[in-house]
Amino acid sequence: MSNHMQRKVIARALTAIFALGGALSVHAAAPVVQGPESVQDWYNNGQRFVHEARRIQPENNRAKNVILFVGDGMGISTLTAARILEGQLNARPGEENRLSFEKFPYVALSKTYSWDQQTSDSAPTMTAMITGYKAREGQLSVNHLTPRGECSAAVIAANSLPTLLEQAAAAGKATGVVSTARITHATPAATYSHTAVRDWEADSNIPASCGTTGVVKDIARQLIEVSPVVKNSLKVALGGGRTYFMPKTAFDPEYATTKGRRNDGRDLTAEWVSTRGAKAAYAWNKAQFDAANPATTDYLLGLFEPSHVQYEADRAKDPAGEPSLTEMTEKSIQMLQKSKKGYFLHVEGGRIDHAHHAGNAHRALLDTIELSKAVKKAMEMTDPEETLIIVTADHSHVFTIAGYPHRGNDILGLAKEVPLVDGNPTAPSKAGDNMPYTTLGYQNGPGAVSGARADLTSVDTTALGYLQQAVVPMGSETHAGEDVAIYATGPKAHLVHGSMEQNWIYHVMKEAFGF
Amino acid sequence: MYAKKSPIFASLLLAFLLSGPAVAHEGHHDHAAPVAPAAHALAPIAARYDLKVNQTNTDWYLWRENDSIETANAAVAQNDIWHRVRGNEYTYRRVFHKDQRVVDYTAGEIKTRHAEPDWSKLASVISPALLRELKKGNSKSLFGQKAVRYTGKLGGQTIDLWWLEQAQVPASLQMTRPGQRMTLALRELHAKSPAAWPRVTEERIADYGQIDAADFGDMETDPFVARVMQQDGHNHSH
Numbered sequence: 174m175s176n177h178m179q180r181k182v183i184a185r186a187l188t189a190i191f192a193l194g195g196a197l198s199v200h201a202a203a204p205v206v207q208g209p210e211s212v213q214d215w216y217n218n219g220q221r222f223v224h225e226a227r228r229i230q231p232e233n234n235r236a237k238n239v240i241l242f243v244g245d246g247m248g249i250s251t252l253t254a255a256r257i258l259e260g261q262l263n264a265r266p267g268e269e270n271r272l273s274f275e276k277f278p279y280v281a282l283s284k285t286y287s288w289d290q291q292t293s294d295s296a297p298t299m300t301a302m303i304t305g306y307k308a309r310e311g312q313l314s315v316n317h318l319t320p321r322g323e324c325s326a327a328v329i330a331a332n333s334l335p336t337l338l339e340q341a342a343a344a345g346k347a348t349g350v351v352s353t354a355r356i357t358h359a360t361p362a363a364t365y366s367h368t369a370v371r372d373w374e375a376d377s378n379i380p381a382s383c384g385t386t387g388v389v390k391d392i393a394r395q396l397i398e399v400s401p402v403v404k405n406s407l408k409v410a411l412g413g414g415r416t417y418f419m420p421k422t423a424f425d426p427e428y429a430t431t432k433g434r435r436n437d438g439r440d441l442t443a444e445w446v447s448t449r450g451a452k453a454a455y456a457w458n459k460a461q462f463d464a465a466n467p468a469t470t471d472y473l474l475g476l477f478e479p480s481h482v483q484y485e486a487d488r489a490k491d492p493a494g495e496p497s498l499t500e501m502t503e504k505s506i507q508m509l510q511k512s513k514k515g516y517f518l519h520v521e522g523g524r525i526d527h528a529h530h531a532g533n534a535h536r537a538l539l540d541t542i543e544l545s546k547a548v549k550k551a552m553e554m555t556d557p558e559e560t561l562i563i564v565t566a567d568h569s570h571v572f573t574i575a576g577y578p579h580r581g582n583d584i585l586g587l588a589k590e591v592p593l594v595d596g597n598p599t600a601p602s603k604a605g606d607n608m609p610y611t612t613l614g615y616q617n618g619p620g621a622v623s624g625a626r627a628d629l630t631s632v633d634t635t636a637l638g639y640l641q642q643a644v645v646p647m648g649s650e651t652h653a654g655e656d657v658a659i660y661a662t663g664p665k666a667h668l669v670h671g672s673m674e675q676n677w678i679y680h681v682m683k684e685a686f687g688f
Numbered sequence: 689m690y691a692k693k694s695p696i697f698a699s700l701l702l703a704f705l706l707s708g709p710a711v712a713h714e715g716h717h718d719h720a721a722p723v724a725p726a727a728h729a730l731a732p733i734a735a736r737y738d739l740k741v742n743q744t745n746t747d748w749y750l751w752r753e754n755d756s757i758e759t760a761n762a763a764v765a766q767n768d769i770w771h772r773v774r775g776n777e778y779t780y781r782r783v784f785h786k787d788q789r790v791v792d793y794t795a796g797e798i799k800t801r802h803a804e805p806d807w808s809k810l811a812s813v814i815s816p817a818l819l820r821e822l823k824k825g826n827s828k829s830l831f832g833q834k835a836v837r838y839t840g841k842l843g844g845q846t847i848d849l850w851w852l853e854q855a856q857v858p859a860s861l862q863m864t865r866p867g868q869r870m871t872l873a874l875r876e877l878h879a880k881s882p883a884a885w886p887r888v889t890e891e892r893i894a895d896y897g898q899i900d901a902a903d904f905g906d907m908e909t910d911p912f913v914a915r916v917m918q919q920d921g922h923n924h925s926h
Contacts, residue, residue, distance in 0.1 A: 294906055311909070359906065372907070378897070421894065430771075432890070434898060480794065480900040487796045492774070530905030531800045619801065619920070638802035648917030649905040 202596020206579040208266060229278045236561040236664035236685035237515035238346075239337070240506075240551055241302065241678075242274070243360055244544050245295060246526030246537070248569025249658055254534065254613060255541035257584040262542075266581035272542070273549035274564040274660040279669045282656040283678065285568045288317040292654035295526070296371040298567035298675060299363035303519070304334035305679035311371050313363045313392075323369035324383035326390070333367040337679060338517055340688050342406030347512035349407070349505045353482045353498055353540070354523025355414025357392040360567060364519050365403065366395040375417040375434040393417040397441045397448070404449070408472055408516075409508050411501040412523075415457055415476030418442045426457055427493045431479050445474040459494030467507035475501070484524050484536045485543040486637055498522060502547040506554045515559075517686075520547060529570040530649045532618040532640040535585055537572075552662075561663035561685040565678060569653040571616035576602055578612045585635040588612045601630070615643040618650025730811050730856050734881035738873045739763075748872065750813065750857070751881055757810040760886045767888045770810055778804055783888050783896070787912050790893055793901045801901075812856045813872070814849075822847060830859045831877045852877075 260270030287297030288307045300308040309317050319332040338348045352361040357374035373379045376391045418441035419433025446453045452471035456462045465473050477495040502520050509516035522544035528537035576588030587601040587609045601609035608628045620643040661669035665685035732753045739748035746763030755772040765785040780793040809815040825837035833854040850859040861872040907913040
């Protein structure tokens with residue numbers, strides 16, 4: 174009999190015993206687990222929701238600006254757990270909390286399969302969102318006819334799909350890209366580059382078998398050598414990955430033994446500055462980032478780590494200092510707002526995905542909360558009548574919220590049920606092996622065990638370094654194929670509705686811009 | 689109490705040393721209580737061992753410096769390099785010569801995978817704390833210094849160790865359990881590495897492909913990454 178069934182049987186027995194007591198007065202103790210709500214609160218909150226929903230009016234005007242936030246790997250279970258964690262960090266039970274974008278008026282589900290993948294990687298998913306076409310595994314902003322591993326620049330050009338960033342640039346709008354991953358990583362790269370292989374981030378990543386002539390440019394080079402119209406438009410690019418822009422002969426400014434990755438000897442960070450006029454700047458640390466005045470800086474490239482930037486949990490300890498995703502978002506909007514024709518901005522919370530791959534839920538959730546803060550900052554800085562904000566994910570992860578934990582139970586802790594008898598203390602629920610388990614877990618990944626499961630009774634599962642238990646042993650936890658959420662507010666946000674193909678997100682943004 | 693650790697530092701030797709449950713516990717830095725001088729006080733050394741695992745024989749190298757530990761396993765043509773940065777953070781580089789690939793684990797990635805090493809173990813091949821659980825025996829002079837014998841049984845493994853007290857490394861180590869035998873025998877010990885030893889240099893790996901371990905999850909289709917991930921996934925000890 175399952176634990177849950179046992180509870181039900183015991184509860185029925187207790188009910189029967191109390192019933193047999195007849196007129197005996199039973200003074201049950203107060204429940205140990207209690208939400209903060211009164212009985213009336215539930216009804217009143219529902220009425221308030223309906224009242225506010227009645228007042229929602231579609232914004233049918235065109236969007237001057239569009240901001241696309243993507244939480245990499247931010248599936249719905251991640252959102253739920255992050256929302257609870259954020260609430261608990263603010264000394265509340267947590268379940269009633271809402272991440273900033275969960276207050277948006279329009280929500281839909283996004284089907285994330287790609288042309289050739291049931292469960293996708295970040296390349297075709299961002300290609301879908303930014304070009305309007307589903308594509309092949311590992312390919313960026315090229316159509317699905319593009320051969321795998323295609324080296325030819327001509328073939329890539331023939332199969333390239335225009336991105337919303339490029340179209341915004343062509344319309345005279347300012348553009349920007351922000352990520353906590355490398356700025357050449359799949360999600361941000363899909364906005365400005367076209368390639369058959371997402372891993373070709375520096376020229377040293379392109380295999381020698383591609384030859385030396387007519388070869389597609391690496392992604393870092395594509396960022397610097399974008400078309401003249403995009404070059405004029407792309408005002409800000411902030412993230413990680415500076416070694417992909419540095420020659421192999423150069424040492425990293427922050428880590429003394431780390432070198433650049435470029436074989437061609439080019440310093441693309443210097444080229445960003447030299448090819449974009451007197452008001453262009455490059456920053457690789459927090460002080461330089463802070464010193465970049467949006468009013469007087471027209472083009473800002475910020476690359477704050479040799480590879481991905483720090484997880485939000487570790488950022489404060491970074492040797493040279495790094496801006497947060499919120500700070501990067503804020504500065505980007507400040508720069509882009511100078512454009513009278515409006516702007517397109519893409520912001521990625523890129524490290525949610527990496528922490529999940531490592532099987533580390535705590536770090537994934539803290540990065541999700543940081544993305545929520547960045548969205549909140551964007552909402553504060555923009556006019557909802559002229560700026561469409563969309564928040565979504567590219568794909569999910571095999572991350573679950575399990576058991577029957579009680580209200581307010583530490584989301585990172587052991588699952589503890591509501592006690593069978595009011596007044597009794599809570600205690601960890603036991604699995605079939607008679608050992609406790611955590612609320613959060615993974616279907617696969619580094620947290621898997623061979624043989625007997627570890628007894629977690631005395632383990633601090635809330636520690637930042639704790640890896641949740643998993644079932645299938647894998648060196649890296651995997652993506653998941655279920656739908657992800659899309660949240661939208663602003664002009665044309667009402668077009669986000671129901672069950673959507675992921676590539677339809679592009680079409681909503683395009684419609685909002687009126688292209 | 690400790691939390692689950694990721695298995696990324698499972699070289700052939702260390703995998704063997706960590707494989708028994710009792711020894712695996714000893715591998716957690718938050719359990720380690722070295723009886724010998726702290727690892728940071730250890731003198732730099734370069735050591736060459738004969739490593740024999742069952743019927744496989746190979747050279748195994750250890751280079752120990754204040755804040756870096758490098759090992760090389762000739763049989764699998766792999767170097768592992770740990771750096772200690774800012775006192776209590778670590779970076780890790782795995783160099784796969786046959787594949788001409790380098791995998792880098794940043795300090796953040798090490799923490800995220802909860803893979804912080806027991807530095808004293810890295811620096812001494814086995815943790816000096818392990819000695820407390822073994823029976824101390826006679827001593828003799830080896831490599832110009834005092835060597836003490838330790839024997840015992842831990843985690844189902846029979847251990848026979850000659851421990852160099854000054855260098856804080858084994859002069860010889862034999863670990864056996866049913867169906868498995870590993871012997872490690874020191875052949876050369878230097879204060880400075882001989883130039884011919886297979887240490888990683890920038891020149892040697894200049895053309896190797898570099899991978900940030902954080903990207904493993906996005907590179908399952910790369911045969912090399914798939915192989916390393918499979919190896920990692922199967923090397924779980926607890």
